[in-house]
Amino acid sequence: MNEEDENLKVREFTLSVLTEDKSGLLNLLTIIFTRRNLNISSLNVSNSEVRGVSRFTIVTQTSKDMVGKVVKQIRKLVDVLGAFVYEEDQIFYQEIALYKVPTQAFLEGNRIEDLVRNSGARILVIEKDHIIIEKTGHSNETHELYKKLEPFGLLEFVRSGRVAISKSKRKTEAYIKELEASESNKLSIKDF
Amino acid sequence: MNEMNTATLEFEKKISAKAAKISGSEALLLCLIAEGVDTIFGYPGGAIMPIYDALYKYKDRLTHILTRHEQGAVHAAQGMARVTGKVGVCFATSGPGATNLITGIADAQIDSTPLVCITGQVPSHLLGTDAFQETDVMGISMPITKWNYQVTKAEEIPFALARAFYIASTGRPGPVLIDITKDAQFAEFDFEYQKCERIRSYHPYPELSLDKLKEAAQIINDAKKPFILVGQGVQLSGAEQELIQFAEKTGIPMASTLLGLSAVPTNHPLYVGYLGMHGNYGPNIKTNECDVLIAIGMRFDDRVTGDLKLYARQAKVIHIEIDPSEIDKNVKATVAINTDAKAALKGLISMVDQGNHAAWIAEFHACDVIENDKVIQAETFPDSGEIKMAEVIRRISELTSGEAILVTDVGQHQMVANRYYKFQKTLSCITSGGLGTMGFALPAAMGAKTGRPDRTVIAVIGDGGFQMTIQELGTIRQSNIGVKILILNNNFLGMVRQWQQLFFEKRYSFTELDNPDFQLITQGYRIPTQKVSNREYLDKALEDWLSTDGPALLEVVVEQEENVFPMVPSGASVSDIRLE
Incomplete structure (x- = not known):
């Protein structure tokens, strides 16, 4: 190309x-x-x-x-x-997803508990009628868990926006200090 | 002590005193005075009444010109800014007052005109409630301002105004809107003003790169057929002298964009004409034959480039441009010099070799002969038939020695006027370039004349555009603004009709105008007026019109179905410029 x-x-x-x-x-x-x-x-x-x-x-x-x-x-x-x-290889990034499933689903054997554990997710809240599961990862990972929880009757699902941190060594504070010291606030015409 | 001296003393006291309790409205006016503003164009209304009340007290320090529509106010402020290089200021009330400014603000944004627009707003406790005359002018103006800010507390006024003037006038200039709630106009606070000199998130003058300059100089020195494109940036940065020095040292021919016109006198031996859709033949053709294109303070608008895929592909491009977002936007630069035009040219002058490109320039002149034979001669010196727009402009150019400020509206007359007026002085071509705003010329000319009362200001307007802001004749009369108004009347929306003829099989869909009697209307506004439709009387009419003291209108009835040529059809290559 x-x-x-x-x-x-x-x-x-x-x-x-x-x-x-x-x-x-x-x-x-x-x-x-x-x-x-x-x-x-x-x-x-x-x-x-x-x-x-x-x-x-x-x-x-x-x-x-x-x-x-x-x-x-x-x-x-x-x-x-x-x-x-x-681009993707220049950052570390994550998204967080929350899943609400009926508590009833947990009462039917260990399948869902295993699923949560094996997916690197965790249980946030257990209520009488629902359980909230949290998973952090890339969207394909949170989507994978979504697919797996779907058969249990997902009550609610939400995923956050991406948060990313670059692999670059630049420090924000130093960058801002540089901006503050910059001379580009006024026009200077040099004689050559 | 008279009223004026009292106000002056009071002002000095307030500016110098560390803590003087005054209203937000008065503070606003003191900020304007501190920024060197002397004229405001505006229109009052409910939400801006406290400011107008304060203005009554400052009548001797600030001239307020009452327009007949807010669009007139903003275009007038644009006209004033364009001829003076200073920030234009206008006032409008909330709601419809503010929305009526929008066209002018968008125009100023795309044509890089420094403006500070002040709008009144409903009291802060009513924001967001659909109160009477409430409009979200912040939201509306966001895409078309360089910066906007809503003031809801009087204390914020000095900060907002200082920033507004700094942002509007520095770097690539542009419009700023400050929306002030009515309660902030009333509230009193301890006034203190300090001009803004720095904003950490705003860097209007990128540092000049010596390496890039050297690289550009090398390319220029090696060039066989270099070509300079002059944009408005030359005038905005006051680089006219540097440009001429640079061109004369290197011997490089230069052509101008529409907004770049008047930076170089048209009779300069290196000046080869006007670029773009209705520009000259040579500059368009030669764009695709040059080996180095030196674009100075311009943004490669589609009306200049035509089809980008077929634009100057053979040339190395040196792009001198202060706005980094314009670099590589339309045309990829071989070397980009991201800085002020004057700073860049000063540097380049010392690095380039003395040169001469006589043979190359002769190629432009050969094109001129073709254009002259095919178009110019017949347009400017017709010997029969109805009056042509070009001959009127040619004659005005002669009568004013090319020294007038020419304010043009939008359409055929705009292209003709800018093609045939022989500009001799800088900051003299005032037109709506990027936005193409019909109705621009009449109010912009009021602003231009107010900013430069020493110069002849001519507004060239078509019969269509005239009726978009015709009400400003009232402002011209009331404030006795000595503009010379030329109406080129063909009873058509001529440019649209031309396209319909050429590209839509002469289907003249809604372009014919059944016009009113412009003479009666102008007389109604008590402005001297004349109409001419016969070539025999044209000269005399022009002379009378130009020598009238104060404002005067001349209506010239011109050939109805005249076409403007040359023409680069929309989307075609500049090489495919048509002469007929």
Whole structure:
């Protein structure tokens, strides 16, 4: 595959966006995707390790060419501190899933208990009429458990957005200090 | 002591004093004064009344021009910003007042015009309740502003305004909207103002890379057929002199985009014309023959490039552009210099060799001969038939020595005016480029004339666009704004009709206009007006119109089914430019 085709091939990208903790940012970010008719398949917002700085983790399916343009437009937003694009091999990531099954299912032998244990899941709550199971993993793993629990009569299922941490050595705090010290706040025209 | 001195003293006191308790409304006006604003275009209404009340007190420090529609206010602020290089300011009330600004804000965003738009908003306790004249202007304006902010407490006003002016005017300029709830306008607080100089998440001037400059200089020095494309960035960064120095040293021909027009005087020996869909023949053809394309402060709009797959594929592209998101967006750069045009050109001038490309420039001139024979001569010097738009513009250009500010609306007349007006001074081509907003010219010309009262300001408008903001004749009369208004009347939405003729088998679907008597309307607004439809009287009419003191309108009835050529059909290659 040549470089041009490679750049146009649709695949999954994870964007990590550092922003000031301000209202309206989610809207500003999603506008950039909707303008280009792109779908966001997963979204998570949390605080970062730096006070007052939020981290958006966005997963989208598109081409490298398109994600490059999108991330530049994200960086252009005034309250965005930084935006980074990762492919699957550049990050560690997880999602969390919760499953609600009828307690009755547990009373019928050990099958479900074994299933939970063997799937690396755990039981969060046991109530008279239902049990809540939690599993952390990639979406194919949480989906696998979903498939297995389905025959027992799943009452409710929910999965979180992806959270990802990059393998890069960059430190957020140092990165922000760099931004704060940057001279790009004003125009300087050098004489050569 | 007269009223003016009292207000001045009061102002100095408030600006300097550490703690002076004033209302949010008054604070807003003091912020504007501190930012060097002298003129505001606006329209009052319920949610912005406290600000208008404060304005009454500051009448001597701030000129407010009452437009007839909020769209007029925002376009006027754009016109003023474009000719002065300063931030344009407009006021509107909440709800419909704010939504009426939207077209102008979108226009300013796509054409990189610095604006601060202030909208009133319902009191904060009513936000989100569908209160009278409440609109989510924050949500609506998000995609079309460089930044927006809602003020719900008076204390936030200095912070918001300082940021607004810094963001609007730095880097690639753009519009900012500040929405202020009515309670924040009323509330009193200890006012103190400090200009914004830095926002840690905003980096408007990317650092100039010496390596990239060297790389670009090398490519330029090795080039056989280099070609400069001049974008609006040249004027926005005040790099006109540097551009000319760079071109003269290297001997490279230069052509301009629509918004880049007037940066270079049209009679400069290295200036070869205007690019794009209705641009000149040579610059379009030669784009696909040059070996190095040097694009300065432009974004490769589709009206410039035509089919990107067939655009300058043979050339190395040097892209000088301050906005990183424009680099590699449409055309992949061989070398991208992501910085201010002036800073980049200053660097390049010292690194490039003295050059001469006479044979290459002669190729452009050979194209000019073809274009002249096929199009220009017949358009600008017709000897029979009805008046043509191009001859009117050619004559105005001669009468004003190319020194006027030309504000154009959108359509055929816009393309003709910008093709045939021989711009001699920078910041003189004011038009709605990216958005193509009909109705732009009349109010934008009011702003341009207000910003540059020393210069002749001509608004060239079609009969369609004129009726979109015709009410601003009222503003022109009331504020006695001396714009010269030219209506090129063909009783058609001419550009759409041209496309219908060429691409839709002459099916003239809803493009013919049964126009009112523009003379009667203009007389109703008490503005001197004349109409001419006979070539014999054209010259005299133009002279009378241009020499009128104050505002004046001239309606010229032009050939009804005239087409603008050359033309790069939509989606075609620039090489496929048609001359007929």
